[in-house]
Amino acid sequence: MDRRSFLSLQPEAKKPALHAARTNTGLSKYTGAWTANEVQHLLKRTLFGSTKADIDMFTSLGLAASVNQLINYTSPLPAPPLNDYNSATITDPAVAPGATWVNNPTNDGTINGQRRSSFKKWWAGIMINQESNIREKMTLFWANLFGTESNEIANAHWVYNHHTLLRQNAVGNYRQLIKQVTIDPGMLRYLNGYINASTAPDENYARELQELFTLGKGPTVQYSEADVRAAAKVLTGWRINASFVSYFDPARHDTTPKQFSSYYGSKIITGKTGAAGAGETDELIDMIFLKDEVSKYICRRLYIWFVYYKIDAAAEQNVIEPLAKIFRDNGYEMKPVLRALFESQHFFDVLNQGCFIKSPVDNVISCLREFGVVFPTSYTNQYIMWNYIRNWYASMTQDVGDPPDVSGWPAYYQEPQFHEIWINSDTLPKRNRFTDTMITSGYSSSGQKIVIDAVAFIKKLNNPADPNKLIDEILQVIYRVPMSAATKQSIKQQILLSNQAEDHYWTDAWNIYIQNPSTANFNIVNNRLKILLQYFMNLPEYQLS
């Protein structure tokens, strides 16, 4: 696969100049207040939306225990995707409907196409049903970093296995992950590793390994074109057999010595014949990982993923450098880095709160999870609903499972706009349309419906009868941007009180409904709640995390 040029969407928006410096806070432990506000800041960055129950739970844990809960999970891997695609015209010859296809690889293009769709629907379901830990956001982080495209990999078996590798190692050891990804069939297929032979080495993976997966590009990163060629030679010989498994073929391996530049200390990786040639791959990776730049690069990628897209000189010095050192000192284990970041003053700095434009998948999945949208229980209906959901974020330019190219989504790297790229005059109305649909009619199929149940949602809050507290509690769950008291008062009056002046009209209506949940009483409160939630979700504030 050839590298494609980056997207560069440039809507003509004038932005106010950023006068104030960002902040000088660093990695010292955060010791400030631990309230629902801080909890939500942490949860909205690390989860796809959090419910009231989550907020309460994490608030009671305190910071250290919360971070521990997020990164020290023991959840088993989810059950694999199923055959949801048998139809009048398509029959999977090896897999019955409702059974998993991941153990029956095939070369059939039609079946693989169906399975790739099944995979994407299933992935949506995993995120919707995620547990309260960081695994899903990290799995997506790696998927974005490696930029693998399922359409390019084509074989759904490799797509699933590659994906599972990322989830298994979501908070594991990064160097180990690189080593496994390098010889994973999905990656070998994606970046041509499987046809990289000594006769004519293919530099695709050799380049991306350095430029995108470990070192990045920048003034301090000085690997050369010669290094790329040398690395390509090291990587020759890896293949995929007829059983869809990767293996090393010494006959296709370049056994000459591979000379690296002064950037790598002029290291020479001696060529080895036979099966030992496979070991050169690990030597290459170990050589790369000797560079401090690797730890800095990954820490910057994590920073952009979890904190903000702008890393100024202060952040580089006070956050990235010490984080990178922790990374190196711990042998490239992810957990110490994540812990240090999420327990830091810098992470909880107010200037880093509420400034993150939610990605499409975050926008969509968070909405479903915050409001507790109930999904059907039978797999056929689930896959239909998950398909509906994943088509939404795909239409908002984030087709999870198929990023635009190996660089991942431009929101995470494209200067100067970064996450503002998610928002344009086509995608913003789509976000509104999604939330409008979910709060009004929902989506119905085969007699099942997914919809936001406004009344059920507010029943879980502490004070639904008090219109002032109700608004505050709702905003605590769905907003990160504060709203002025005067604005909340106007909204309360116009929507919850139907232009009446007194709070008790809402309180009475709610209490009457609770005592007698007739259709009429239900409609009175439900209509107003839906309008309220729809209004909040239509404001630009809702897009921020």
Next chain:
Amino acid sequence: MDRRKFLKQTLPAAGVIPGVVDGFPIRAFAAENGFIQAAMLPYVETDKVLVIVQLSGGNDGLNTVIPIDGYGNYLNARKNIAIPETGILRLDGVSKTGLHPSLKGFQQLYNEGRMNIIQAVGYPSPNFSHFRATDIWMSASDSNTVINNGWMGRYLDDQYPGFPTNYPSAQMPDPLAIQVGSITSLTCQGPAVSMGMSITDPTSFYNLVDNVEDPVPNNPMGRELSYLRQIARQTNKYTERIRQAALAVPTQGTYPANNSLAAQLKIVARLIKGGLKTRVYMVSFGGFDTHATQVVGTNTATGTHANLLNNVSSAVKAFMDDAKGLGIQDRVLGMTFSEFGRRIKSNASGGTDHGSAAPLFLFGKDVMGGLTGNNPTIAANVTVGENVPYQYDFRSVYASVLQQWFCVPDNTLQQIMLKNFQSLPLVNNSKCASVRPGSSFTNENVLVFNYPNPFTSSTKITFKTKGGHTLVQIMNASGHMVRVLIEKEYPDAGTHTVSFDGGYLAPGVYYVRLQNGQIQQVKGMLKVR
């Protein structure tokens, strides 16, 4: 920086509700769907506009439109808040009824033939809850039926089928309905989506016109919020149309200051003149829930209710004058409504509690000026639970407006209004078939009565009909319908008598209501032991 300081910098000082909110995002649909609209047979091209003025809280109708005839009983029922007889504003050619002294603007409009005052507008089995009653008025449902869309929404859905797909269109580039000063309304809720667009408050409107952005704090969050708002604004095609329309009207007439209704109506006039093809505007004004001290004890012509009515009257008058000055008065019809009236008998707090029927005002150059209906009957000794029985179903008013102003044909009308409602001659649009007032429309003749009255068990009810659809209902004093005595199509005019066995009824005041075409009449009956 600590959070408190951060919040201080973040939150705007003014209570401006953020931005202009679309009823439903439209741009995303227009690009995607190639579906061609169905033939627009019901579509009627018109430049007529309806302005709906919502008075929130339940306006005290009896102190608004005051019986001069029968003043004694009125005074007796609400001594602590009754308007002095000498203060009642007189209407040309009307002897029996007058207006609250604050309604000078209305008086002027009436005398110029530009207002129709409809007495005792309500509906069977009225609901006394603000929320439910408001929903009933907006959805035009029966009181025991819940309908989740609005009468205007259904009308707009009929005229602009498939909205928002393929909108804005060349034929209709503008919002279908605009609501100023409130976030949203059931009135404009169509069967599937909201048909209306909100301009949340006048400040937002002027910010939009003058390209003033809502302030954001000078930090990363503020920066991103500003970007999001810019895109939101660029995306909303209607916003730009509104801006263009507003900029096309550099000057307007004078409107009273410190009057939020006037501020809203000023924007409406500007947008109509500016060339929007929007047919429906909604504005709202609240504070009418006057349970206590609705007057100043020593001078009942003043006080809370008087101020509210003054604001409404002066705002509407200014609007009408501005419409004339801008040359758009031919296009404009206005209508007030409130979710209910208030109790006949005042309470001890100097106020009134929730009631039922109340007057409704139609204003505009082409209104058929006049007073529609009779003074509510007020007994000599009113009990605390008694309410004004309705003479006209509010849905008749809606139906008449749709029929006579927007030229909605009958079959469509029934579909929009969900049922047939009697048509009242209210407004002249020469393009629509006009409804001629019946010769005995405002007749003083008794069309329905009962004998014996008072009665202990059964009573005979005699009624005159011109033929056609005839409805005779029995209602109790709270306005709840007790029985439909007759609902029939009579082939010819005639007088009929039917026996009504009311022996099972609790003693008290009841009303028999006759409805026959445009005619209706309500007559009180008394059941005794």
